[in-house]
Every structure is written in structure tokens, then in C-alpha cells.
Amino acid sequence: MRRNDTIRRPLEARKASPLLVSLSAVILGIVAGCFFILCIGKNPFIGFERILFGALSNVRRIGNTLGMSTQLILIGLSVAFAFKTGLFNIGASGQMLVGGLSGSILAFYLPMDMPRVIYLPIIIVASMAAGALWGFISGLLKAKFNVHEVVSTIMLNWIAYWITYDFIPRFIIDPTISVKSKPIEAVHTLRAAWLTDLTQFSTMNYGFFLAILMCVIVAFILNKTTLGFNLKAVGSNRFCAEYAGIKVNRSIIISMAIAGALAGLGGLTYFCGYSNIMEMGKMPNEGYDGIAVALLGNCSPIGIFFSAIFFGILKMGRGSLAATGIPTEIADTIIATIIYFTATNVILASFWTGIFRKSFHKKEEQAAAAMARNGDGRDISELDRKELNSLAREGKRLGRGKEEV
Amino acid sequence: MGFWNVITSIIPSAIAYTIPILMGALGGLYSERSGVTNLCIEGLMLFGVFSAAATIVKLQAIPGFSFVLAIVIGIAVAAAASMLLSLLHAFAAINLKANQVISGTAINMLSTAVSLFLAQTITGSGNITIVRGIIRQDVPLLSRIPVIGQLFFHSTYWTTWLCLLLWSGSWFLLYKTSFGLRLRACGEHPSAVASAGVSVHRMRYIGVLASGFFSGIGGACILVTYAGEYNAGSGINGLGFLAIAALIFGQWKPLGILGSTFFFGLCMTIANMGKVFPLFQGIPTGYLGMFPYVATLIALVFSSRRSAAPLASGEPF
DSSP: OOOOSSOOOOOOOOOOOHHHHHHHHHHHHHHHHHHHHHHTTOOHHHHHHHHHHHHHSSHHHHHHHHHHHHHHHHHHHHHHHHHHTTOOOOOHHHHHHHHHHHHHHHHHHSOTTSOHHHHHHHHHHHHHHHHHHHHHHHHHHHHHHOOOHHHHHHHHHHHHHHHHHHHHHHHSBOSSSTTBBOOOOGGGSSOOHHHHHHTTSOSOOTHHHHHHHHHHHHHHHHHHSHHHHHHHHHHHOHHHHHHTTOOHHHHHHHHHHHHHHHHHHHHHHIIIIIOSOOBTTOOOTHHHHHHHHHHHTTTOHHHHHHHHHHHHHHHHHGGGGGGGTOOTTHHHHHHHHHHHHHHTHHHHHHHHHHHHHHHHHHHHHHHHHHHHHHTOOSOGGGOOHHHHHHHHHHHHHHHHHHHHO | OOHHHHHHHHHHHHHHHHHHHHHHHHHHHHHHHTTOOOOOHHHHHHHHHHHHHHHHHHHHHSTTOOHHHHHHHHHHHHHHHHHHHHHHHHIIIIISOOOHHHHHHHHHHHHHHHHHHHHHHHHSSSEEEOSOOOOOBOOTTGGGSTTHIIIIISSBOHHHHHHHHHHHHHHHHHHHSHHHHHHHHHHHOHHHHHHTTOOHHHHHHHHHHHHHHHHHHHHHHHIIIIIOEEETTTTTTTHHHHHHHHHHHTTTOHHHHHHHHHHHHHHHHHHHHGGGSGGGTTSOHHHHHHHHHHHHHHHHHHHSTTOOOOTTTTOOO
16 A cells, blocks of 8 residues: 555545536526526526627637626636635726726827827826725725725725716817717727627727736736735734734735726727727726626636626527517626626535535445455555545445445 | 795605605514525516516406506505515525525516516506506695695605505514514524524525515506506616615614615705706716715715624624
8 A cells, every 4th residue: 555754634625616516606696697587587597698698609709708897807816816805896997997097088189199009008007096995995995994894895886986077078078079088099998800800890800919918017016925915814814914923904005906907908998999988977887796706707817707708698599589589688797697696605604515425435345245245354545535435336336236236 | 946946846756756665674674684685676676567567457458447446456466466576585595504695686687577578468568658647636635734744744645654554563563573583683683583483594585575575666656656658678776776775774664764764865866867957967867876875885885884683693603
């Protein structure tokens, strides 16, 4: 028998992985969606077929789905980043608005013949700075005055909403339609001619690559830097972190500012890439969808990337539902149900762990039966996983044979 | 327009804005005092607006059906529907031991999505407008009292008195009965309650369901008093979160929330009617609209430090 240097722990039943928990939440959400569609007397399968058709049936639609996913990735990263520090950023909508607003105003006033190499970094930095300011305010309020970040970010959402309401007519109004901003010229958005050609005039833009870059950067900050370690320490136990000498208040402020910056960038990709206008009196829904993206992705950058694509499919595909008579809000209903079930992830995880434990015990019994027949004197805890599996298979055959006899 | 005129037009409207926020905050009070963090007041109130609107529209369409009775039934349906929705939060928070902040957010999103989904199926658009809300009436006798009568009893909604009755009843229930003591103890020290032989889970269920009940009535009040329609686009503009802020500002006490919600009601009045008063006419709409939210943030800065939050709020038992 192989012995390791360290003391070998006896085999244990598998634990439910975050991926499994997320997938169960997705399935439960889709089941709830089916239930709602059935309630209004429509066929759920046709509904989901239409959603997939609308999101993925040709290059242009795939491009649009990726274009929608872009801001979902960024907002998801924003929510997840704050979440790692134990903060719940539901103010991504407001941070998006201020980010998009500063980007749009710059796009309007910067000269058209400016080289894009200079122009793009300027609007990217500006939108991130505006978002960071918005996050910074709620971080500061939390750290210094103990104001709950959920309430303060919601208030800041509405403040951003009214600022946008005031700034659009002041700076960037389209005189012909007096409730919208003037459309930004394509060269001043994040769109690229080659991407637009490649995807047959979809909304896909440079933002998608920015979002992937941000996934990498966030993963790097969280896993490889002292800052990331400090932030995560504050998130897992605030008092322990304080005792270890980490400046908790500073971490909270930094975390909210970075989360705000990510959401601000999301706003830029939304208002100056995915679309090219801003409307008065409209709160972007994507800020709330980002919560779903982050939770479903288990707050890890890779998970967020894939869950954002999933939600992008739901959000873009629902446009094709009109012909079936199913209201397009079914997509939002599914998203909300998924969040509800990810909130209850403890119960989902313990459900799966329970199932794993049961099957493991069964395996142990079968293996024990096989060992008894073979005259193997070892204790069951000395086996490794491969041996256990093969013995269990043998024991299973044994059991079946007995029944047949 | 004289100063007196401004006051007499602000106060009644401020009361109208106060009542829904008061109901939301009162709902939050029940839930948080029983130990369940409730951030889904917004969603519960919105669902109240929607279900009341759907009921009242259907009933008022029946020829010869009394408009007043339709409104009464609408309010009752709203309370019941929001209670049903709050049951989801209670189940997640109490039985499944979920993260209550996330579960609350999920309820908010679910409420927005489901109500819009149903509104689309019922009317084919995102809006439901009721034919007629409540007609303002003078309170007999009391409205003839000089000054006070003009301010508080002149052209009032009957829902205002209903809600104030519920508020005072709640105060009595929470502070003068053994039930109230148990409910509050669940939020401070649940194990003590459990060792006294009272089911903490049951008390918390009652707390969360009460929050659904009151928020639903609050939502219905928005509809039948000043709004007159369910609008999916704007929802209720974060009023539910203002109610939570009012709860914090009012230090989780009935009298405190009465004062703080009236403050927010005043802010809302200034935001919505500001253009009418010569004093505020120079201020752009955007800044007026922002005012209640900025005021809330400032109020929270001053009140959150010495927070009297229930000790066990947000902790599963």
C-alpha cells in the first residue's frame, strides 16, 4: 500500500461543489419559468426554443448576446468584488449611470479627429473614476458612519438618476427628441469597424475584451496581491482582520471604490458601446442583473464570465418571444428566481452533500462485502478512492448475484 | 402666495406621502424586531400596488359596482398578496437559513418581474390605471378647529386614518402585550425566547408576514391616494428603501418612525410639488427630485452611528 509522508486521511464523501449548486439554482429557476409560462397557458418548450433562437441563431445575434454580456460581466465583477469584502453593492445601476454619463459627455465634447489610441483610454479612465467616486461615497459612509451600504447605494442610485436627468438636457441633448441624448458617432464609441463587420452590425464592441481583461485583473488582485488578501480577510471576519492589523475601514472604502470603478466601466460599455444614447428618467436594469451574475458565478471571475453569458442569452433571446405571446418579462422572472435559490445555497449544498454521503455509505458497504469475500483483512479506511470504487463495483455484482441465486 | 398658503398646501400632501412610507417602515419594524432583516419592503409594496391596481380595475369595470367597495377589496387583496410574497422571504430566511440580504434582493426583483409579467398578461401593457381613487373628504367637526383643522383634518383620505389606527394598534401590540414582548425578544435574544418555551420560528414567521401585510397596505395606499396607476417603468421609485431608511432613522421604534417618515414625506412633497412654490421655482427639476434621497443619506449619517438595531436581526436561528 502506498503511504504518503503526511498522515493520510480516510476517504470521505464528496462535498457539493459551487458549480453544482449554481447549476441546481439555474435548473430550479428554469423550472419556475416553465411553471409561469404554463400558468398563462403557453408551451414552455416553445418559449425556451425561441429564447435560444433569438440569442444564438446567427453571427449577428451571437454578437448581440456577447455585447449584452459585456456589461453583465463587468457589473458581476463589481458586485463580486464588494462581496468578497463582505459588502453588498446593489448600487451598480447608479455607478453605471455616472460612468456612462461622464463617458457620453466626453464623447460629445472631445474633438472628432482625436486619435482613438488617446481617446479610448481617456473615456475609460473617466468612466471608471466617476464610478469609483460613487462607490467611494457609500464605502466612506459605511466605514465612518456605519450607514448600511444597501440603503446608501440605493439612495446614490436615485441621486445618479436625477443627476442624469439634469445633465442630459444641460450638456448632450438631442434637440429633435428632447428626452434623449444625441447619438454618439461610431468612432467615439467603443465599437470597432472590424468587429461590426465580423458580426454583421451587432452591438459587440471593444468592451467585451475590456471585460475579459478585467476578469483577469480582478482574479489577480484577489488571489495574488496583499490588497486582495486583506479585502478577503475583512470579508470573512471583520474583527479577526482588525486584530491582525488590517485597516478594516480603509479596506471597505477601497473595495467599494474598485467595485464602483468596475460598474462605471460597465456603464461606459453600455451607454457608449452597446448603445450610443442615454435616456432621461431611465434606470438601467443591468445593475440588478449583475447581482444575479455574481451570485450564480460564485463570485469567481471565471464563473462570472460564464454566468454573464448565460444571462446575456436570456436577456437577448427574450426579444424573440413576442410571436409566442409569452411576455418577455419571463426572463427577469427566471433571473430573480435564480437569485432566490442562490441565496439559499446553504440548503442546496447540504442537499447534494447529503446525497453524496448516502451513495458513499452504500459504496462502503458494497466494498466491505467484496473484501469479506476476498478475505482482504484491511480496514476500509485504508483504501484509496480507486480501490474503493473497484471493490464497490465488485461488491455490487456480488449483491446482484446473490439476489439472482 | 403667502406663507400660510404654502403650509396649508404642503402639509396635507406631505401626509399623503408619509402614510405609505409609514406602513412600509412599520412592516420593516415587525420583521426586524422579530430578528429577520427585511430589505424587500420595496418589492412587497410594489406588489401591493400591482395587486390592488389589478383588483380595482377589474371590479370598477363591473357596471354598478360600488367604487368605494372596490377600493376596500383592492386594499385587502393587496395586503393578502404581499403577505403571500413575504412568505417566500420568511421561508428562505427562517427555514433555509439563507443570506437575508440576498433573499430580500431576490424578492425585490421577483416582485418587479412577476408583477410586470402579470400586468402584461392582464392588460397587455406595463401600466394599469384605475378609474378613480379615493376622494378627499373633510373630517366632520374636527376640520372646523382653527389652524389644526385646516392642516390635518381638511380634505383627507380615509386610508390615512386607517393606517394611523394600524400604527397605534401596532404600538399597543408590540409594547403592551406579552405577544409583543416575545416578538421583540426574538430579535434581541432568540435563545432566551426558545428556552421560555416559545417557538422562535413561529414568532419570526409572524414578523415577516406582518411586514408583508403592512407593506401591501402601504402599496395600495400609494395607488388609491396620489398615484392612481401601477407603472412598471418607474415602480415606486425606491419608496420601500426610504421606508427602511426611515426605520433606521427612527431607531426601530414606532414613535420614531412616525417622526422620520413624516420628515421623508415632507421631502417627497418638496420634490414632487416644488415647482408650485415660488420659493423653489428657480431650482431645476433634477435637483428637486434628488432632494429626498440626499436628505435620507444625511439623516442616515447622523442616525446610524448610535444604531439601536435589534441585536439578532439578520441572524438565522
